[in-house]
Amino acid sequence: MSRRIDSAVLAVIERADTSGNALRLVGQLDRKTYTAVNGVLEAVGGRWDRKAKAHLFACDADDALEQILLTGEVLTTKTKQQEFGFFETPEPIARRAVAAAHIQPGALVLEPSAGHGAIARILRAAGATVRCIELLPENASELVGQGFNVQEADFLTVAPTAIYDRVVMNPPFAKHADIKHVTHALQFLKPGGRLTSIMSNGPTFRTDRRTVEFNDLIRSLGGTVEPLPEGAFKASGTMVNTIMVSAEVAA
Structure with missing residues (x-):
């Protein structure tokens, strides 16, 4: 299962700076947009770290974001297709x-x-x-x-x-x-x-x-x-x- 990410939220994530396991948002966001962006980042394992002034992931940040940037969706459950990257060619x-x-x-x-x-x-x-x-x-x-x-x-x-x-x-x-x-x-x-x-x-x-x-x-x-x-x-x-x-x- 999955849920679509709002296009404005996705654009913010695409513009973010990533380095290792850290992601830093670029520009000033209004509260509503930040809350939505933070929710997506948390859904894929990111947690805000006040000291680092970044969202930190347990893995490389680019790897954590890979699927949402490809699909524009957050996976709530992972199918075997998604695990192995197999999708039949129409x-x-x-x-x-x-x-x-x-x-x-x-x-x-x-x-x-x-x-x-x-x-x-x-x-x-x-x-x-x-x-x-x-x-x-x-x-x-x-x-x-x-x-x-x-x-x-x-x-x-x-x-x-x-x-x-x-x-x-x-x-x-x-x-x-x-x-x-x-x-x-x-x-x-x-x-x-x-x-x-x-x-x-x-x-x-x-x-x-x-x-x-x-x-x-x-x-x-x-x-x-x-x-x-x-x-x-x-x-x-x-x-x-x-x-x-x-x-x-x-x-």
Whole structure:
């Protein structure tokens, strides 16, 4: 379960300064707004510390804020989907990603974090030879039952082999996981190969070092970033705003 955060409150939190486990609000807030902001911060583990003049968290403040900045919601209970970052790709988005990948019949395509096969099935229908990697055993079993070649593993632990014509993916989003997965996935492409990935919209507004380096990498590859419709994953259980990133490695 979750509850939506008022947009004005969310804007205050987005502007806050974070350092380690501390968050400091920027600017003067009226009492009503401060009370609402404080309530959200407390809901995700922040406690006001008068001596530090900051809200302090038991963990890194950016990590504590990750989910609310992605979704605009405070989770009151956590589902298995949210724990592992698995949200099924809606068919219209899966078809859009496969179309952007420019699949040729017979292409060898990797889908990391393949879930229940929403993307893989469309890839196969387009004539691709599909190989899947999937962390959750129940998902891996379902993919095998659909006739896919599946490696059950955490994708980030799989050693790259640059043999694939295409990578098409919808990785987990939280804590920069999508950036980590896409950066890793680029190493699986052979020269001239193309990657298309659904991602959170974090790369469009965040300014931390990892995000800046990722954006520089995509630009260096002549890549593109395309916003996806708001609420595209609502039917899958999340309101995270998403983008589609495509890039090609040099031939």
